[in-house]
Amino acid sequence: MRRLLCVFTAITLGLVAQFVNAKAYKGAEIYSSDSYLYGRYEIRMRVANASGVLSTFFTYKNGSEVGNTFWEEIDIEVFGKENATKWQSNIILGSSRPTIHTEQVHTAPASLADAYHTYVVEWTPDYVAWFVDGVEARRITGTSTVTSLTNPQSLRFNIWSSESVPWVGAWDDAVLPVYQFVNYIDYKAYNATTKTFEGGWRDDFNNFDSARWGKANWSFDTNRVDFAPENVVVKDGILVLALTKENATGFSGTPPADAPGSSSSASSVAVSSSAASSIAASSAAPSSIAASSIAAASSTAVAMSSVATSKATSGGGSGGGGAVNLLWLVLLGGLALVGRNNK
Numbered sequence: 001m002r003r004l005l006c007v008f009t010a011i012t013l014g015l016v017a018q019f020v021n022a023k024a025y026k027g028a029e030i031y032s033s034d035s036y037l038y039g040r041y042e043i044r045m046r047v048a049n050a051s052g053v054l055s056t057f058f059t060y061k062n063g064s065e066v067g068n069t070f071w072e073e074i075d076i077e078v079f080g081k082e083n084a085t086k087w088q089s090n091i092i093l094g095s096s097r098p099t100i101h102t103e104q105v106h107t108a109p110a111s112l113a114d115a116y117h118t119y120v121v122e123w124t125p126d127y128v129a130w131f132v133d134g135v136e137a138r139r140i141t142g143t144s145t146v147t148s149l150t151n152p153q154s155l156r157f158n159i160w161s162s163e164s165v166p167w168v169g170a171w172d173d174a175v176l177p178v179y180q181f182v183n184y185i186d187y188k189a190y191n192a193t194t195k196t197f198e199g200g201w202r203d204d205f206n207n208f209d210s211a212r213w214g215k216a217n218w219s220f221d222t223n224r225v226d227f228a229p230e231n232v233v234v235k236d237g238i239l240v241l242a243l244t245k246e247n248a249t250g251f252s253g254t255p256p257a258d259a260p261g262s263s264s265s266a267s268s269v270a271v272s273s274s275a276a277s278s279i280a281a282s283s284a285a286p287s288s289i290a291a292s293s294i295a296a297a298s299s300t301a302v303a304m305s306s307v308a309t310s311k312a313t314s315g316g317g318s319g320g321g322g323a324v325n326l327l328w329l330v331l332l333g334g335l336a337l338v339g340r341n342n343k
Contacts, residue, residue: 025173026249027225028180028232028241029158029216035062037152038190040197041121043076044183045157046256049113051169052161052224053080053243055180057119059153065220071099072149074128076119080178081169084113089130089138093148102145106130106137116183116258122197123149124190157182158216159231159241161224171224177248182239183258205239208232 036059047055054077061072075090090103108117120131128146129139140146159180162168184204188197203209216227230249231242238255 022246023219023224023226024246025161025176025225025243026228026231026246027158027160027223027243028229029156029160029227030213030232030239030241031060031216032155033212033214035152035154036187036189037150038123038125038192039200040188040190041123041155042184042186042188043119043157044116044185044258045119046116046181046183046258047078047084047113048080048159048178048180048243049084049111050080050175050178050243051082052165052171053159053178054078054162054168055080055159055241057121057155057157057185059121059123060156061151061153068095068097070095070148072151072153074121074123074149074153075103076121076130078112079168080113083111085111087112087132091128091140091145091149093145100145102140104138106132108132116181116256124195125192155185155187157239157241158227159243160227161243163222163224173245177242177244177251179243179251179255180241181255182241183237204237205234206237208234208239 041057041059043057045055045057056075056077058073058075058077061070063069064071064073071092071094073090073092075092076087077090078084078087085108086105087108088103088105090101092099092101094100118131118133120129122129122131126146127139127141128149130137157180159178161171163171165171182205184202186202187200189199190196191198203212215229215232217229219226225243228249231244231251233240233242233251235251236255236257238258240251240255242249242251244250
């Protein structure tokens with residue numbers, strides 16, 4: 001009974017702390033259950049048009065935010081400021097904090113919020129390249145920035161608001177709610193022998209595949225929002241990520257339709273692996289009820305730890321810190337206390 005009481009106390013304290021520290025705005029993030037080493041990631045999405053807001057796709061080595069763990073991440077971050085005409089490519093690395101950033105800002109010919117656009121990240125042992133609508137925007141080849149990316153990474157989408165005004169622009173909550181719409185993601189694995197992209201899978205978001213994706217319920221330093229599972233909605237074959245005020249979560253409208261014929265990854269916007277290769281070549285406890293409760297709490301804590309995200313907010317000099325879920329920390333503390341008392 002004493003062990004069980006300790007666990008319940010830890011859970012209660014964690015829930016109370018989260019309630020007290022809740023933020024006034026809610027964003028959304030999904031993360032893949034599996035992690036992938038190298039590959040081609042094609043995303044068709046329409047982003048939010050709002051100063052202070054970021055619509056993103058990124059790959060992320062789970063646990064990078066913990067202590068001095070070596071951080072590994074590849075980003076596409078679309079700014080909502082300036083009519084959503086700018087986006088940032090970035091690789092984040094390093095054990096020290098702040099981490100090493102390689103951000104570069106790109107300007108689109110028209111607003112990226114007015115229609116769906118196709119974004120591609122190609123990640124191989126030799127290069128990382130970014131494309132928008134079939135046009136290569138950036139390539140990093142054969143440097144330590146690329147060769148340091150050695151671990152599998154999860155796939156993530158999120159919509160959030162940075163507190164760094166110089167980086168993302170001024171914030172005005174009068175624009176809320178705003179949304180990021182994702183038509184599909186198409187993943188191709190990298191074959192190191194043939195140096196091509198093949199196989200893989202595709203998600204058209206005809207439903208929310210809970211075996212493939214999880215919904216975030218955390219936040220991190222310099223983020224104006226908490227991620228709320230209620231702000232992740234799949235409707236009419238579109239993944240909707242919402243940024244809302246605290247008491248107005250969710251999405252009840254109709255997602256904007258994509259242009260006919262634009263949802264195929266085999267279209268002209270896809271970059272062939274053979275073309276990419278040629279470009280690269282030319283580029284430089286006891287079995288009791290109480291113990292069962294403790295085990296379940298421990299399993300949940302480990303799962304939450306493995307997917308906690310602390311996004312670096314590069315550019316504004318306000319890089320993210322560790323963002324391990326507070327409830328997880330309190331649960332671990334309670335479990336440690338139980339273990340010590342059980343000796």
